[in-house]
Amino acid sequence: MSVLELKGITKRFGKFTAVEEVSFEIREGEVFGFIGPNGAGKSTTIRAIIGAISPTSGEVRLHGKPVTAQPDYRKHIAYVPGDVQLWPNLTGGEVIRFFMEMSGNADTEKMETLIREFRLDPKKKCKTYSKGNRQKVALISAFLSDADLLIFDEPTTGLDPLMERTFHRHVLSAKSEGKSILLSSHILSEVEKLADRIAIIREGKIIETGRFSELKHITRVHYLVRTPEDLAAVGRMEGVHEFRQEGGEAEFLVDADRVKDVLAALKRYELEGLETLPPKLEDIFMRYYDAGSGAS
Structure with missing residues (x-):
């Protein structure tokens, strides 16, 4: 079953075409790797998915329906960017609880487990956090959400290797729960470990999509x-x-x-x-x- 489907997404900024005819689908309970170097069009595509920008042409469909016909479709998505910005005068714990309340989640036991596993001090104000700690707040909030589509755009930027492994473990746990994950990264080893299928984007165009085993003919x-x-x-x-x-x-x-x-x-x-x-x-x-x- 398709959870997310992109059909011919094109986005132009004036005369510049950021992405052109981007199409792929993400199925229920799969990790989909979206790879390409900086500037290839990954983040523009993701911004179109989450509604931060409107595509020039093409269609984004969630659970088989156009998102334009679903005013509340964002409640099904949890998004973590590569550079997380938080409310500076709130503590990390307050931000996490805010997002939990927004999604109606009251599982404080899971929250405490995630905070412990990601080694976050939830009592510190966000303005004192390093980039990695801000990233942890967003990742914990995403894993606590009831969203059935998790979108991670360069999610391990700022994390040390131990925390990267913690992130990988929770991605696979979310997958086992039937959630779908879009993992956008330029770290190829990370995608290789986690992804069931991948799409490679270059200069705004998808140049290959499929399971890793299906792409061996071009390696x-x-x-x-x-x-x-x-x-x-x-x-x-x-x-x-x-x-x-x-x-x-x-x-x-x-x-x-x-x-x-x-x-x-x-x-x-x-x-x-x-x-x-x-x-x-x-x-x-x-x-x-x-x-x-x-x-x-």
């Missing part, structure tokens, strides 16, 4: 080869990248559509070992962006 296979022979000729083959050989071990990447040719070539050598490493999201991402920038 490169990473090989480690142990051999006493010189594999320099293999390193010069079309589709072979980042070749290096030292001490009886060669390492290189191969375009997926050239794997058959490279394996055929390797049969001519005396091999002591051949190891294939799984492709990474970074390989997919960088191959697209290298192509877009004209890099090899």
